[in-house]
Amino acid sequence: MTAPVLRLTDVVRVFPSGNKKRTVLKGVTCDFEEGRVYSVVGPSGSGKTTLLALAGGLDAPTSGTVSFRGRDVADIGLAAYRNKNVATVFQSLNLLGYLTATQNITSAMEITGVRGVSHKRRAAELLDLLGIDETDRRRRPARLSGGQQQRVAIARALACDVDVLLADEPTGSLDQDTAGEIIETFRRLAHEEGKCVVIVTHSPQVAAASDEVLHLRRGKLGRR
Numbered sequence: 001m002t003a004p005v006l007r008l009t010d011v012v013r014v015f016p017s018g019n020k021k022r023t024v025l026k027g028v029t030c031d032f033e034e035g036r037v038y039s040v041v042g043p044s045g046s047g048k049t050t051l052l053a054l055a056g057g058l059d060a061p062t063s064g065t066v067s068f069r070g071r072d073v074a075d076i077g078l079a080a081y082r083n084k085n086v087a088t089v090f091q092s093l094n095l096l097g098y099l100t101a102t103q104n105i106t107s108a109m110e111i112t113g114v115r116g117v118s119h120k121r122r123a124a125e126l127l128d129l130l131g132i133d134e135t136d137r138r139r140r141p142a143r144l145s146g147g148q149q150q151r152v153a154i155a156r157a158l159a160c161d162v163d164v165l166l167a168d169e170p171t172g173s174l175d176q177d178t179a180g181e182i183i184e185t186f187r188r189l190a191h192e193e194g195k196c197v198v199i200v201t202h203s204p205q206v207a208a209a210s211d212e213v214l215h216l217r218r219g220k221l222g223r224r
């Protein structure tokens with residue numbers, strides 16, 4: 001059996017709620033392996049985005065650990081972990097509107113200090129992999145379709161050559177065909193490039209195409 005690239009052990013996350021406290025994750029333990037696509041599903045408010053934020057080093061658990069290749073990400077340092085090991089694609093995509101598709105990727109590589117490769121060449125390879133042609137690469141996000149923007153955001157997430165790719169509702173605003181293409185992209189990245197892909201979704205189509213589905217209910221995890 002492969003060792004997990006990402007492991008959550010007894011993760012609890014408590015948020016303040018007025019003058020009370022609310023326990024959103026109540027001891028979540030799970031392993032994520034390379035080469036597999038995982039979906040995290042569950043009712044609204046069950047803690048899916050919270051789980052993704054913890055897995056992505058954007059937030060820290062109240063107790064429990066998130067570890068990457070056996071090391072607690074708190075010891076790696078959340079910023080270093082986010083820079084080198086994991087990438088998150090958000091619903092809002094956060095593409096920069098004044099940069100072209102290519103520049104959105106090369107700027108991310110500059111910011112995170114990717115060395116040893118030509119940023120332009122790597123951006124072209126990734127956009128090629130994700131089916132964005134040369135004309136569209138020179139376009140700004142506003143001139144691309146929702147599905148194309150989604151693909152540029154995924155290419156940017158991959159530009160820093162991370163092992164773990166996290167995505168929050170990546171097909172939420174897409175039609176069924178485009179959603180299907182995005183899912184295929186995730187499956188290819190996992191099965192052919194060995195990435196570990198974790199997707200938070202309400203979509204039965206995405207869940208059905210995943211290798212494993214994790215169900216969150218009231219802050220607890222189950223498999224069904």
Ligand SMILES: Nc1ncnc2c1ncn2[C@@H]1O[C@H](COP(=O)(O)OP(=O)(O)OP(=O)(O)O)[C@@H](O)[C@H]1O
Pocket residue numbers: 015016024042043044045046047048049050051
């Ligand atoms: N920073 C925060 N401070 C206080 N409460 C928070 C914070 N982040 C999330 N919560 C609360 O935690 C609960 C779970 O939120 P979360 O976004 O993880 O749910 P979700 O399963 O992703 O929901 P949805 O499917 O609607 O996106 C919600 O009640 C939310 O209000």
